[in-house]
Structures are given as C-alpha cells and as structure tokens.
Amino acid sequence: MRHRSLLVVSIAVIGALTVSACGSRDDKKGGSDNAGSGTTVVIGVDAPLTGDLSALGLGIKNSVDLAVRNANTANEVPGVKFEIKALDDTAKPAPGQQNATQLVADKNVLGVVGPLNSSVAQSMQQIFNDANLVEVSPANTGVALSQGEKWASGTKVRPFKTYFRTATTDAVQGPFAARYLYNDAKKAKVFLIDDQKTYGAGLAATFKGEYTKLGGNIVGEEHVNPDDRDFSAIVTKVKSSGADAVYYGGEYPAAGPLSLQLKNAGVDIPLMGGDGVQSAEFIKLNPKSQGDLATAVGLSVEKLPSASKFISDYAAAGFKDPYETYGGYSYDSAWAIIQGVKAVVAANNGKLPGDARSKVVDAVQKVSFDGVTGKVSFDEFGDTTNKQLTVYKVQDGKWAVESSGTFTG
Incomplete structure (x- = not known):
C-alpha cells in the first residue's frame, strides 16, 4: 500500500551459503530439517508486527512461516533448508528502508515477502533492485509500484525487475x-x-x-x-x-x-x-x-477448495494470531520464492550458483503453480495474473x- 528514498547499498555477491540463526517465530521452528541438508536459504519477511496494523502483519509472517515449514517437511528443494527472518516495519517507510538494508546484507536471504503498505514498498524497492533481491508482496495495491508513475496516462513502464506481487492493483x-x-x-x-x-x-x-x-x-x-x-x-x-x-x-x-x-x-x-x-x-x-x-x-480463501489444506495446516501449526486478509497471498508469495529457488538449484546440478539472487529473480518471473489463492503467475510488470x-x-x-x-x- 505508500515516498521513495533512494539508498545506494553495496553488497558482496552471494557465494556459498552458510547456516545462520534468524527468523522470528511463534512457539516452534518451521518445518523439519532436510536430511543431510547443508545449505540454508532465508526468506525475509517485512511487515508491521507491532502497532495498529499488526493484525495484518502477523498474519503475513505466520503464513510465510507455514510455507517454510511445509517446504522443509516435504523436502521441496533437496539439499536446501528454508528459514524466515521477520522484521517489523511498524507500517512506516523509514523502518522499512532500514529493514531492506538489513535483509540485503544477509547473504543467506534469497527473497523477501512483503511489505503490507505501498508507501513502505516505495522506500524498499530501489534497495532490493540494486541487490538483485526478489521481493514479492502479498498486499501492495498501489499501481505505480509495478507500472510506473505515468501508468494512469497509459504509459506503463516497470520500474524494478525485482518487484512482484500476488495482490491485484x-x-x-x-x-x-x-x-x-x-x-x-x-x-x-x-x-x-x-x-x-x-x-x-x-x-x-x-x-x-x-x-x-x-x-x-x-x-x-x-x-x-x-x-x-x-x-x-x-x-x-x-x-x-x-x-x-x-x-x-x-x-x-x-x-x-x-x-x-x-x-x-x-x-x-x-x-x-x-x-x-x-x-x-x-x-x-x-x-x-x-x-x-x-x-x-482475489476470492474468499475460506470458499476456495485450493485453500483447504492451508487453512487446516495453519490451525494445526498453533499460531496465536489469525492469518487475516493476506494469509493465503503471503503463503503463495513465499511459495513463489521457494519455487524460484527450486528452479535455480535444479538448473545448477543441485546446488546454488554464485549469482543465486539474480537467477532467483529470473526464475520467479517464470513461476506458475496452483497455489492457495488459485493460479499463481506474474505478468510483464510483476503483477499477479489473477484479477x-x-x-x-x-x-x-x-x-x-x-x-x-x-x-x-
């Protein structure tokens, strides 16, 4: 959903990934460890975890956590264990910008789900784009984020190749x-x-x-x-x-x-x-x-046959807060990143390449799967094809x- 401040961030190119302790969870860690897995991939989460909009933010965080748990349990990407790193932006651009810088600096982060607010996204997009780090929002609806400031006059130009969303505009x-x-x-x-x-x-x-x-x-x-x-x-x-x-x-x-x-x-x-x-x-x-x-x-998650497993899994996971409006879209956003990582690993003989971040961006652009909210894929602007x-x-x-x-x- 919100002024863009441009921040130049220099980072080291991702090399071999090492296990890092990160993520904010409920009472237990997500999923089960992959047998013999030696690579940890972190999915960042940026959302308001405190404040007036925390109900929505906590639903986003928990739903990403659930996707990670399910991916680990199913060994979705052989040799890779997923974790989350959830940061609180309090629904404000300045903390969101700081969070983007922190996520970029963590070499294990290969994708970010969030933010909730369009104004926060504006403060983060350039940072992620400079670092070739994919960002998939389950909630942003501001049109200019993906189609440029002149979209209303018919001039649509994608400002950032790393920005995607599962919510329509x-x-x-x-x-x-x-x-x-x-x-x-x-x-x-x-x-x-x-x-x-x-x-x-x-x-x-x-x-x-x-x-x-x-x-x-x-x-x-x-x-x-x-x-x-x-x-x-x-x-x-x-x-x-x-x-x-x-x-x-x-x-x-x-x-x-x-x-x-x-x-x-x-x-x-x-x-x-x-x-x-x-x-x-x-x-x-x-x-x-x-x-x-x-x-x-989208359609009501509670009425979608494709969401029944998500709803039952969420209940079984014992999260303290409901998945709220964007739960299904958050799960699908995380799953799009997981599928992107899966494609990159499969194309590189079962290992992450040195330029994993940029390759994951390209892979997410091509993902297409049946998700919680229906068919998940992205158009040339990074917008969801689900209208x-x-x-x-x-x-x-x-x-x-x-x-x-x-x-x-």
Missing part, C-alpha cells in the same frame, strides 16, 4: 468497488474520503474515476490524517451532503471509528473501503458496522461474501 480494485456501489447497491451519491497516504489516496482516485464515468455523483470530498480518531467535522459534512454511501480510501484503524461516529450521528449509510478495511479488527472497532462494505483481492476480487459485507459481526468476479476494463 488499485487500477482494478477501485473501479470494481465503484461498479458494485453504482450498479448493484444502487448508490448514486457518494461522499469520498481518503487518508492521504499512497494506498488510500490512490484507491480513492481510481474509485472516483470509474464511479463518475458510470454516472455516479461525488457529493463531497475530504482528506483525513490516518492517525485521526475524531471525525466530528467530517460527520457533519457527510450528514448534510445527502450521500447514500461513503467510500473511504485507507485502512481499518481510522475507518472503524469513522463509520461508528457516522452511525452514532444518525447517518445510517454504508461505509465502503478496500482491502485495508476488510479485517476483523474493523468490526472490533465498530460495533455498528452492520452493512458496511469492503473489497478484497479476481470480492465484495464483502458485515453481517452479524462477520465479513460475509456479497459478490465476487473478475474485473474487465
């Missing part, structure tokens, strides 16, 4: 939400609010473009600070606007209180957001969230599937 998510609100929910007047961050502002912009094209009326627009929790002034504006829905570009820590304050003021209209809202934490923050809406990338999305509605204290589909422009 806001170029799809925003318009998908707009079509649902206008065509299906019959909401002709929307008050638009965003949190001014890369993810939230971008999502709101793509929503607005499609919604107005369909004939919808934006009856008011406001911007908030993501740390704000008192929305009384905006509630008054929404109430007087005649809006029959609010669209919020941002995340659940602010969206929950905003929706609650609207309902408390008698503004009985749904608030709709994107995947940054579709979390159980939103409902905890807003006991009056019945009828609120959110889109999320499916789901609209969820809060019903009886839970997010329930309202509709699903594939967006076509």
